[in-house]
Amino acid sequence: xxxxxRASRHRAGGSxxxxxxxxxxGEAVSLLGTSTSAVFVPIVAVVSLHATPGTMxxxxxxxxxxWLVVGLPAGAWVDRLQPRTVMVxxxxxxxxxAATVPAAWLLDRLTIAQLxxxxxxxxxxxxxxxxxxxxxxxxxxxxxxVATAYGRLTGTASFMQVAGPGxxxxxxxxxxxxxxxxLDAVSFLVSAACLRRMPxxxxxxxxxxxxxxRIASGLRTTLHDPFLRFGTLMGGASNFGLTGYQTLLVxxxxxxxxxxxxxxxxxxxxxxxxxxxGAVLAPRVASRVGAARALRVGQVVGGPVALLxxxxxxxxxxxxxxLVVTGLFxxxxxxxxxxxxxxxxxxxxxxxxIRARLxxxxxxxxxxTMPLAAVASGWLGTAYxxxxxxxxxxxxxxxxxxxxxxxxxxxxxxxxxxxxxxx
Numbered sequence: 273x274x275x276x277x278r279a280s281r282h283r284a285g286g287s288x289x290x291x292x293x294x295x296x297x298g299e300a301v302s303l304l305g306t307s308t309s310a311v312f313v314p315i316v317a318v319v320s321l322h323a324t325p326g327t328m329x330x331x332x333x334x335x336x337x338x339w340l341v342v343g344l345p346a347g348a349w350v351d352r353l354q355p356r357t358v359m360v361x362x363x364x365x366x367x368x369x370a371a372t373v374p375a376a377w378l379l380d381r382l383t384i385a386q387l388x389x390x391x392x393x394x395x396x397x398x399x400x401x402x403x404x405x406x407x408x409x410x411x412x413x414x415x416x417x418v419a420t421a422y423g424r425l426t427g428t429a430s431f432m433q434v435a436g437p438g439x440x441x442x443x444x445x446x447x448x449x450x451x452x453x454x455l456d457a458v459s460f461l462v463s464a465a466c467l468r469r470m471p472x473x474x475x476x477x478x479x480x481x482x483x484x485x486r487i488a489s490g491l492r493t494t495l496h497d498p499f500l501r502f503g504t505l506m507g508g509a510s511n512f513g514l515t516g517y518q519t520l521l522v523x524x525x526x527x528x529x530x531x532x533x534x535x536x537x538x539x540x541x542x543x544x545x546x547x548x549x550g551a552v553l554a555p556r557v558a559s560r561v562g563a564a565r566a567l568r569v570g571q572v573v574g575g576p577v578a579l580l581x582x583x584x585x586x587x588x589x590x591x592x593x594x595l596v597v598t599g600l601f602x603x604x605x606x607x608x609x610x611x612x613x614x615x616x617x618x619x620x621x622x623x624x625x626i627r628a629r630l631x632x633x634x635x636x637x638x639x640x641t642m643p644l645a646a647v648a649s650g651w652l653g654t655a656y657x658x659x660x661x662x663x664x665x666x667x668x669x670x671x672x673x674x675x676x677x678x679x680x681x682x683x684x685x686x687x688x689x690x691x692x693x694x695x
Contacts, residue, residue, distance in 0.1 A: 294470070306456055307437065308436040316377075323384065325520060331387055332518075333642075334392040343399055347635075359408065359464075364460070372390060373386070409422075410619070422619060431551075449533065503618075505637070512645040517582070519649045520665075523653070543604065545604070555612065555613075555616070562685030567687070568676050574603050579663065579670060580596075581662060581666060620689075621687075
């Protein structure tokens with residue numbers, strides 16, 4: 273398809289038209305596969321391969337380590353490439369990697385080592401895919417529709433986080449978890465097919481600059497702007513806590529609460545409904561009370577409620593399950609809602625020409641805490657037990673979320689309407 277600029281979309285009245293709907297559909301299928309795999313892989317590790325807390329920490333760490341290893345250069349490279357091409361290649365590599373899991377399982381050769389490699393490859397593909405993602409959105413969505421588009425995309429992501437565990441729980445009654453990972457491989461292929469039909473972005477008119485200069489520019493801009501800096505640091509601390517307790521969540525549910533694999537999937541699905549509600553409500557709340565206020569409310573709601581999850585061990589039966597679901601629901605409601613507001617703000621606040629490098633600069637600082645959290649969580653779980661490890665990590669997340677009341681987002685009705693100053 274021909275290149276499409278934002279100006280031409282305005283003349284054509286493109287808005288949320290056919291290209292966005294196709295992009296949206298591909299994302300939905302891919303996210304469904306990924307969210308089922310997010311249940312299947314830990315269950316394979318815990319139930320079939322008898323993983324320890326340390327092993328689960330390693331597995332999660334390898335999924336996020338690529339942000340530290342290739343995150344900064346990836347953002348600078350992607351700024352000079354067609355986002356559509358980058359995303360298609362990432363999908364195809366991820367599909368091939370995921371397909372090796374059911375293949376090895378059929379041959380009775382599946383090991384923790386292979387799961388670790390697959391996690392690292394998949395994480396690397398995610399770095400490149402997510403680096404290009406905002407630029408492609410800016411190609412297919414008119415500027416005045418960005419908030420609506422991100423609301424739909426984030427809402428779909430949250431819905432698939434509900435549907436995925438539910439589907440995984442259902443499938444676990446009829447097939448082995450390793451075989452279910454094949455769904456993830458197929459979903460990546462569907463995403464690639466949809467992306468192949470996306471329009472190309474207009475060539476970048478900016479003169480070529482050295483890779484190191486583009487990386488440094490992204491880091492300087494992120495660290496000097498108070499809104500980007502605080503959002504990145506707050507997100508990094510929150511992600512440390514979230515990743516920490518999520519690393520051990522399946523292990524906690526299976527071994528501490530003695531739940532079946534199917535019931536684990538069902539509870540994760542119920543808890544994820546909060547993310548759907550948060551994504552749907554966030555644009556409306558932001559429109560009514562202001563984006564800054566909506567962001568503060570979301571962070572405060574989605575923080576302390578995480579502590580209900582490890583508290584479930586003090587009860588049993590239906591009460592314990594209700595506490596888990598309530599904790600997961602509250603985290604999803606607040607965090608996803610706040611992320612929708614912040615994503616729409618960042619999309620408007622950051623110029624297209626540096627978006628990929630700023631996305632990855634923020635992501636390296638933001639997601640870079642996640643492999644560290646996984647390792648720390650695995651160590652805490654081994655040394656002090658699952659309940660202690662999950663309580664500490666949920667507490668870190670809660671404090672990080674509440675810190676929104678101290679930073680540049682702490683006051684005012686709305687967020688800035690201008691653009692960030694590129695450094």
